[in-house]
Amino acid sequence: MKSFQIDQNLKEMTQHRTVDLPMACYETTIHQNIHGYIPLHWHDEIQFVRIIRGEAIFKINEESIVVGEGDGLYINSGCLHMAEEINQSNCVYVCLNVSPYFVLHSEFYNNYVYPYIRATNLPYLFLDSNDFWARNILDAILKIKKLIERKPTLFELDITVHLTFIWQNLMNNGFKLEHNPVEMQKDQRMKQMLNWIHQHYTGKILLDDIAKAGQLSRSECCRYFKRILNTTPLNYVTNYRIQKSSVFLKQTDASVTEVAYQVGFNSTSYFIDKFKKLMDMTPLEYKRLK
Known part of the structure; x- marks a missing residue:
């Protein structure tokens, strides 16, 4: 059983980073949490999720989204969210949490990242594996996970390449950003x-x-x-x-x-x-x- 640590503000206390990189990529088995589900929380990092077994319902701000095996989610920075598995499916998902400042080179942050972070109509995006742009993101999540686990030569540089690829595909889906x-x-x-x-x-x-x-x-x-x-x-x-x-x-x-x-x-x-x-x-x- 694992305890999911959050502070009084519901901010997750987990340090989402490796020794060298402001990001983390790991597997989560929902029912292994001490509550039996992932409790309501938020974090500064943006989050990409890919379900690798079972299915779960994610509650993000005011919406509930069912995500099945092979599909995933993009969850924006600062958004309240929680997750429960469905029908005792023993749901397992890969979670990629990344500091918004690490997604792209700092010179590109204001033009290409910040508008997404501050978009009030973008608490999440459903990543449907049938969509080409979403499948690219879902595949890149697993590639980053393998790089972190195996740590081949210059793996940090390979990770930055995959992150750029992920963000490029996110932007290519054509979602119109709004700020209210x-x-x-x-x-x-x-x-x-x-x-x-x-x-x-x-x-x-x-x-x-x-x-x-x-x-x-x-x-x-x-x-x-x-x-x-x-x-x-x-x-x-x-x-x-x-x-x-x-x-x-x-x-x-x-x-x-x-x-x-x-x-x-x-x-x-x-x-x-x-x-x-x-x-x-x-x-x-x-x-x-x-």
Whole structure:
């Protein structure tokens, strides 16, 4: 089992780089995560995904996308996303995370990379292996992975060639970029509310508190959570507390009651009921299993 580390802002804490390069390429088996899925997070790096086994549903900002074997995704910098496998397909995907500043030579960044990073209508692109430009990207992902694993002579230079090829094909797909400051503000407010929840989840949380963190009314706050996370603010709080409790149950010797109060529940029976509904087992069963 692997623990997916994120900070209070939902930013992934994993260092996406090798010793020499500001990038990383690795395989991810979704069900091996401690939560059983890849939790909601974001990072500064752009991300390319290629499914090599099974299928998964990726939730990116306000949309859900099913991605099957052989296909993939481009996920833009700063976009909230998560992933769950479908039908216990034992989904495995290759993930290529790259600093936007490393994609092309710095002289080309402002003209050819930055417009994509700031495009508010481009949280992701589906990479359909039937499309020539997308297949080129998907194949290049695997080539980069092999180069990092084998490290042949001058492999760093070969990687930069493949990255340029990837970006050229991304640009050749003809996607029209747009920048809407209002959409950027929505994203920022959502992150502010989630950050506030993650900092205060151990105490009493009211809907008014969450709305205030995002500078929104109660009704608008609820619309944000429904549209982006398909849940209510207070249901998100409960689910987040359950996620945190699963880590404590696995990593500490604390009792179920102690963990319940540690993550903000004021009733052990209520905690057990909510945990069982979300995790399909009681906290004690989960603790013994893990």
